[in-house]
Amino acid sequence: MTNTEFQEMREQLITLKKELEKKTEVHEQVLHKLITNDTISFKKKEISSLILVASVALFLPLMLYFLVHLSPAFCLSTALFFIFALCWEIVIIRKYHIFHLMEGSLVQTAKNLRGYQRVNRFWLNRISPVFIIIWFTWYVMEYLGVMGITDTMLIICTVIILAIGGLIGGLIGYFKFYKPQMQKADEILNYIQELESEE
């Protein structure tokens, strides 16, 4: 491509922008609605997710203690995990607040987003499975003890059904949400590495 052709590309962009200038309209009311709606919905989402985790942290252990009559140690551990999850969520929200990320250079923003996804990956891959396995095993043992179930066959069947359900849920979550997100993150990271290798 010659310089003239590049100049032509530039001129095409200029005419396109002129056309856009004429044909796009910014309606003040529409813009007002857009920014207020989304700001409210983002804050709502942030607050509601924190309230949800806080409520679960408070009510689930109480319910397990008073209604199912599980041991205080188990109920306290469950509460502690949820409090930890709540603190983690707050720290992550504050550290990687998405709107602050958008103002850095493109490379810096992509790196920050990658960091955010890495933290999420760490939570999903390392913390959650360990907690779920320990919690679930402990819960089954406690529950069986409280209910006085001794039939081995019944215990095995219950555990297998619950494990299969958990596995299916986990696989759907992994392939539908987690994997595509990570693929995009890796793609962006490759571009950054390529850019930085030339520095």
Next chain:
Amino acid sequence: MHKFIERQFTELIKEQKATIYSICLMFADDRTEVDDLVQEALINLWQGFENFQGRSSLKTWVYKVTLNSCISYDRKRKHSNMVSIEVVEPSLLEGADKTNDADQWKLLHKRIQKLGPFDRAIVLLWLEDLSYEEIATIVGISIKNVSVRLVRIRQQLMRMKDEDSETIYNTK
């Protein structure tokens, strides 16, 4: 005070709408995605507007936020149809009245679309006539790297042009 900031923001968007829209257009696969990207960019611009401290020029800041919004856009997250920035013509790239221009824009869109996200940003900024220094600041790489990337992008675009010519020749 809030009303005043909102008015200032509206003015800024009115001034920069062609830039915002053209960037989003070059990053979008279809018409719906253009609207989604514009909305995403507007929301991010609004979120940062109050805290914008003039560390860079307003124009550079608009480029940064818009390009960042386009690069990190989650294609699964669709905005509601309730709010959309109206474009009088339904599809600018398929405009019938100015066939030649529309064809050229389509070709420009097709070629830019084939580049990686950062290269797309670099070439768009270059076509917008920004200096190498400004491009380097927005992208976050050195000036030398900008010039190296631009040489590569030119080569890529040249290959695309040859491929396009071959396709036309073969269809004839």
